[in-house]
Amino acid sequence: MTAKTPPAPPFRDPHLPFAKRIDDLLARLTLDEKVSFLHQFAPAVQRLGIAAFRTGQEALHGVAWMGPATVFPQAVGLGATWNTDLVRRVGEAVSKEVRAMRARDDRVGLNVWAPTVNLLRHPLWGRNEEGYSEDPKLTSAIATAYTRGLRGDHPVYWRTAPVLKHWLAHNNETDRATASSSVRPRVLHEYDLRAFKETVEAGAVAGVMPAYNLVNGRPNHVSPYLREQLRTWTGKKLLVCSDAGAPSNLVDHEHYFATHEEATAAALLAGVDSFTDHGTDGSVIVARIQGALAQGLLTEADVDTAVRRQLSVRFRLGEFDPHGGPDGGPHGSPDSDPHPSPAESTEFAAFDTPAHRALAQEAAEQAVVLLKNDGDLLPLAPDARIAVVGLLADECKLDWYSGTLLHRSTPLEGLYERFGAERVEFAEGVDRVRLRLADGTFLHVPTAPEAADEVRGEEGALDPALLAGRTDLPPLTTDRTGTEFALVDWGEDVLTLRAPDGRYLSVAEDGFVRAAADQPGGWVVQETFRLEPHENGHLLRHLGTGRHVSVAADGVKVAAENASIFELIIVERGTDAVARVAAAADAVLVVAGNDPHINGRETEDRTTLALPPHQERLLRAARAANPHTVLALVSSYPYAVDVARLPAVLWTAHGGQAAGTALARVLAGDVSPAGRLPQTWYAADTDLPDLLDYDVLGARQTYLYFEGTPLFPFGHGLSYASFSYADLATEVANGSLRVSFTVANTGDVTADEVAQLYTRAVEPSSVRPRRELLAHRRVTLRPGERTGLAFEVPLSAFEFWDVARGGRRLEAGAYDVLAGASSEDIRLRATVVLDGEPAAPRPAAEHGLAAADFDEQSGIAIVDRSRTEGDAVTPGGDGPGELVYRDCDFGAGVTEVTVRVSGTGTLELSLDGGPPLAALTLAEPTPDPYTYTSLTAGVVAEGVHDVRIALRGPLRLAHVGFSG
Structure with a gap:
């Protein structure tokens, strides 16, 4: 007699509603198992047959960090298309590649951290490339399209589960883990929240990720807006994933809590469901949560709430359905998972398909913006002799969130293909230099003929990460002839040095300098240097380590001492090469812009809108040699460029694998440009407010x-x-x-x-x-x-x-x-x-004034009223701050004002710009900023008036009340 197979538990039954299946699984998990799920890398539960799961797969404009994948234009370039249908199709292609790559590598996650919906408020933000637009309506439209593509169109099961980044008011890399964005209520509701709200309400978002920064003095990872706003938009199922390391920042950098147990409990109670901290090691977060439970800061019900939201995402991805694992599910009914296991589906062949390659080119073409076109220079004549010059002319740049290129197209290659190599002349415009030591020898790159071939991965793609970190290549040496390097000056005294075979000088963990990188890149860029004048020559500082280059017996390295002094020998100036080829051409294309890993990127804001001086010199040299000069800016952000003497100017974000082909087709007129700027291009730095001024209304941004x-x-x-x-x-x-x-x-x-x-x-x-x-x-x-x-x-x-x-x-x-x-x-x-509601005076006599609900301010910062909720205001600098509340109605009259304050300092109240009517001083400081006291003074007012309040000293004001 054959034993019967025990029935599958209810959480495995695809015919039951998700809510019942989640209830069943949650009841089967122990408290320790549930706590372990709260780390980004949730372990397997073998006794229940549950696989490991992780939140977080980067997929901003293609699958990132997992090897070769289709690379689409940067997010700001997708925003420049203003084409929601196109962006939806890009999201769909990316989600199919996520599934296909997961079939080959279970490290690839289905919970994708994309898109970024932070508004491009300030063009100097280092991560400008990651957002879609400065406008909340356009941002939400593009983000909604992308998330719909990522999610898929099945009514129940999701192809991937998108998480929006980064909640909230996050536009600076400078002090990003400690800076507070002061956001008044109007800006919060009309601007920063709106892009998130409209995207979430569209129904294709699985969750959000809080940002590193604070908003109004409170870290985003304990923000009450997660509960008061986000959770009210579509119910309580949204998953909140912390940003990497942010839970520890609450104590280690922000000092907002005294202990990690307090911080972790506060984040969980605020709404964080998955903690991204300490890499793959979940033990630290688990210990903190267990400590919070033991101290009574959390209950098992609090843990259940977070785990339930995690499980909701996992069930929607089909993980617990038959034929399973996170890639599988049943077939045959309209409600079954349409994403079956790899052996059962042709969907997993949908990787680097002709359709995806064509879509990458279509997206790159639609992202090109024609900024200026005087006369008939563009499109270029079919028989034109073209000079192509500039630091980006023969580059196809990747950024931090790119996948590895399977295909590569530079502007030069695109023009060769379109016009014929015989009609195109090229000058990169770099300075060619040698570096000579005092003994007359020069820096030299030893021969490594098979270096690149040894690190080619799937489909022959170069892997920059492998190249940069290699230690098997010989370090630089010195000899009597030396190597001629291409010196690329990116501005801000940051340069790269490239060997004749195209490899960049880089420093690996052992400290030796090698020609070992295909491109600058990495979290800490190891390919950037600075020349520092010293005595009769220069020191060469490596910016990744902060150390100087030193020539030693065992090779060239970076060291804390014994820095070598180099004489810079210029063999050829880039401007001379540019002028030479420009003069002989019918038209000149100057391709300028940025390297996405240098001077403006995650962790580093820009300092200016101006092009780097070296690129400005190349542009002037081309224009002086030939008035028929076209400027093509290939960049992650806007520039302030003098375009008055240029007949034609274009801009495109870094356009992914088809960037060069797309630009060439636009220049040739095969495609009429139709990209539109997703953000304002300002004329000068003086048009910009301070980077940390988030008051778009008050600062007129x-x-x-x-x-x-x-x-x-x-x-x-x-x-x-x-x-x-x-x-x-x-x-x-x-x-x-x-x-x-x-x-x-x-x-x-x-x-x-x-x-x-x-x-x-x-x-x-x-x-x-x-x-x-x-x-x-x-x-x-x-x-x-x-x-x-x-x-x-x-x-x-x-x-x-x-x-x-x-x-x-x-x-x-x-x-x-x-x-x-x-x-x-x-x-x-x-x-x-x-028709609508007319303006009405504030009922000041009845309700008083919430301090942060001002109409105008000067020198004021909004801060946290308590660690868990509410706002207060305080002077934002060394001087006094002023608040204005318009049209305050005191009715038949008031005789007394009462203010709730903390800290120490003086508050003065006046009406309609007149002299102070009351001055209230808190002489003895309160025990802490969150302990408020009431101060009262007499004041006589009736009718409607503007109220002005001046704050002096480190005083926090929470509320102003009036009584008769």
Whole structure:
């Protein structure tokens, strides 16, 4: 008699609802097992047949860090396409490659940490390349498209589970683990939260990742907004994954808590469900949680809440279904997992397919923005003799979140392919140098003929990480002839040195200098140096270690002492080579921009909008030699460039594997450019506020509030065609504004147009945006073709956050409806009158004033009222701070003011700019910033007035109350 197979437990039954299956599995887990799940690397539970699971697979613009994969344009480049359908298809391709790569390597995770929806508020942010736009509407539209592609379209099972980064108000790398973003309520609700909210509400997001920084004095990993905002948008299932090392930062760097047990408990209670800390070692986090449980800071129910949210993601990925593992699931019913095991599906062959290669090229082409095109220089004539020059001309750069290239296309290669190598001349523009020592010898690169071949991986792709860290190559030596290096000056006194065979000088763990890197890269870049004047020569400092280069008997190394002094011998200046090839050409293409690992990247903000001086010199040399000069900026962020004497300028983000082909096709006119700027390009550094000033409203930041003249405005981009707009019609009905108009191609080439719809309040009662994007659409039109576009905009899009009432309000009045080709190129206008709520005075006598609900401020920072909730205000610098609260209603009259304060200092209150009516001083400091006391003074006021409050000293103000 054959023994019966025991029935599968309920959590394995695909016919049961997920909630019941999760309940069953949760009940079977021990407390220790559940605690172990709270680390990023959740271990297997063998007795239940549960596999190990990890949160976190980087997939910002392709599968990252896991070897060869299709590399799409950087996120800011995808934002520049303004094409949600394209971006959805990119997300779909990436998710299929994640599944395919997991079939080969179980280190590849299905919980993907992408996209980044931080708004590109400030163009000097080092991680500008990771965001989509400075505008919350465009950002959420592109992010929603990408997450839908990552998620897949099955109603139940997800192909991958996207996590949005980085919650919240995160735009600086400078002191990023300790800096606090001061975000007033209007900016919080109208700007920073909005991109997250609209993306989450679209329904394809599995979770979010808090950022390293603090917001209003409180670390994001213990933010009450996780509970008060995020969890209210789509229920309580969203998974919150910490950023790497951030849980420890709460104690080690931010000193916000005294012990790690307190910090870990606070983060878990705030809503963090998965702790990314100490790499693959979960024991530290497990010990902290167990300690918090033992101290009564947490309960098992708190642990269950976090584990339940984790399991919800794992079930949606099909992990606990039959035929299983995280790649498998059942077949045959509409509700079954459509992502079966590798042996059962052709989906896992969907890796580096012709379709994905074509999509990478399409995305790169659509990301190109034509900024200027005077005369008829572009598109280039088919028989033109072209000089291609610049540091990026023969480069296909990767960034920190790229996969390894399977295919590589540089602008030079693209132009060779398109125009023929015989019509294209190239000059990189680097200075060619030798480095001579006092004894007359030179730095020399020993021969290593098979170095590159030994580190080619799958599909023959070079692996830069392997190249950079190699120790089997011979170190540099010295000899009487030396090696001629290409010296690339990236600005900020940062340079790279490249050997004649293309390998960069790099320093491995043993400290020796070798020509061993395909490109600069890595978390700590080991390929950057600085020349420091010293006596009659230079010291050569290696920036990765901070040590100087020293020539020793066993080879060239970096050392803390015995630094060698080098004489820099310039063999050829890059400007001379550029001028030589430019003079003989019909047209010159200068390709300039950045290396994504140098001077502006994760951990490092930029210091200026200007091009590095060396690249400026190359541009001037090309323009002086030939007025028919095109500038192509290939960069992760905007630049301030003098374009007045340039007939044509283009910009594209680093475009991935097809970047060069795409740029060449645009230059040749095979594709009419239709990318649009996703952020404002400012004319000078003086147009920018401080990097740490997050008050976009008060500091007049982004196209929404900027009152100057930009170099190029938000939404700008030209075409080889021309377009006309007509027939604008508007209708307000059923809680929506319906807008329609027609767009016609009046040019002679097929091209895309990006039609943009904006609004502005005509006579607002408070500061509102100059322009605000409501909707957009990218359409393809043949010559002479006309199409009608219709948009339905909910009236909630016209609301603003009214600090007087602590909520959103649609203000009654007139609103301009503006349709056109950019935020400044408006072709059609109409005005609609919307019903809403009129402005009303603040009920100051009844409710008082929450300190952070000011209308205007000067010298003020918002800080945490307590460690768990609420805001207070304090002077933000050495001087006093001032707050203004408009239209405060004191009714029939008040006679007393009471303030809740902590710290020490003086508060002065006045009305309508008059003399102080009350001065309140806290002479003895409170025990800590979170211990508040009340101070009272007499004040006489009635009717409606503006209230001004001046704060002096380290005083925190939480609330101002009035009584009669």
